Amino acid sequence: MKDSIHVSKENYLKAILEAEAEGRQVIPATLAHWLEVSAPAVTMALKRLRRDGLVEMGADGIVRLTAAGRETAYRTALRHHLIERMLSELFGMEWYQVHEEAERLEHAVSPAFEAKLLERLGNTGTCPHGNAVLPETPAERKKRGEIPLSEAAAGGRYTVVSLHERDPRLLLFLHSSGIDPNNTLRVLSQNYDQTVSIELPAGTSILGRPAAEAVWLRPASQA
Ligand SMILES: [Zn+2]
Known part of the structure; x- marks a missing residue:
């Protein structure tokens, strides 16, 4: 405290x-x-x-x-x-x-x-x-075609658009998990325990819901 x-x-x-x-x-x-x-x-x-x-x-x-x-x-x-x-x-x-x-x-x-x-x-x-x-509301972000990682479809490729920044510990955690703004990632699966498995350039990672809700994505343009 x-x-x-x-x-x-x-x-x-x-x-x-x-x-x-x-x-x-x-x-x-x-x-x-x-x-x-x-x-x-x-x-x-x-x-x-x-x-x-x-x-x-x-x-x-x-x-x-x-x-x-x-x-x-x-x-x-x-x-x-x-x-x-x-x-x-x-x-x-x-x-x-x-x-x-x-x-x-x-x-x-x-x-x-x-x-x-x-x-x-x-x-x-x-x-x-x-x-x-x-900060914008989730509704405003979704209207622009953005989606939180916690709701992103398995199999999809996405670019990281923005991160909720109120909690500096969360930012450090995301960085150490390989999630940086403008990074591209692939969603492997939305899991039963509300975690999400993702593939990053540096390898695979599993994020819990509070972290996944703080990461906003947009679909990556097809390569
Ligand atoms: Zn900021």
Whole structure:
């Protein structure tokens, strides 16, 4: 569990924004789980965020961003995205290392630096994990013809389009399993125990459901 001091106001707001973008309703327990902090720490943080007019909590216990909270959250998400792209595109840092680095640096970006990053990188590209500034819903991704590895048909060849990046341990796990953005893989079988067997350039691998759900694919063009 992380020291609650290191989980800033911006981290809470960004987590709520991400959850909303994924179509989830946020309750305090969701935040405790996502941010790896204790329930009392979440209670205290939410109290401060409500006092500052950044979140609202209804009688239903659901946490929602106010307009001001949404603005701050979006700003943090944009800075996170720009820092990841800066580290990867300008400094050649590996994709599985940039998320944690960006988590630290995003809070230190001044408006002037943000403007310079936008000028250099633009705001329409994807980060090294294949994601836009805000996470998209599964429905939006599927409309573009993408499919999560957990639902991909056996026998099919696919290209890895994007990875859910909230959990740095998951990114390291995927990398060590041979799954990198833009890699091509073949689905060997969807197994009875909800794992999926895949073939990668480096060999075969078996992934459990939580990991397979975080990997988005598009059918590979026929060779
Ligand atoms: Zn990213």
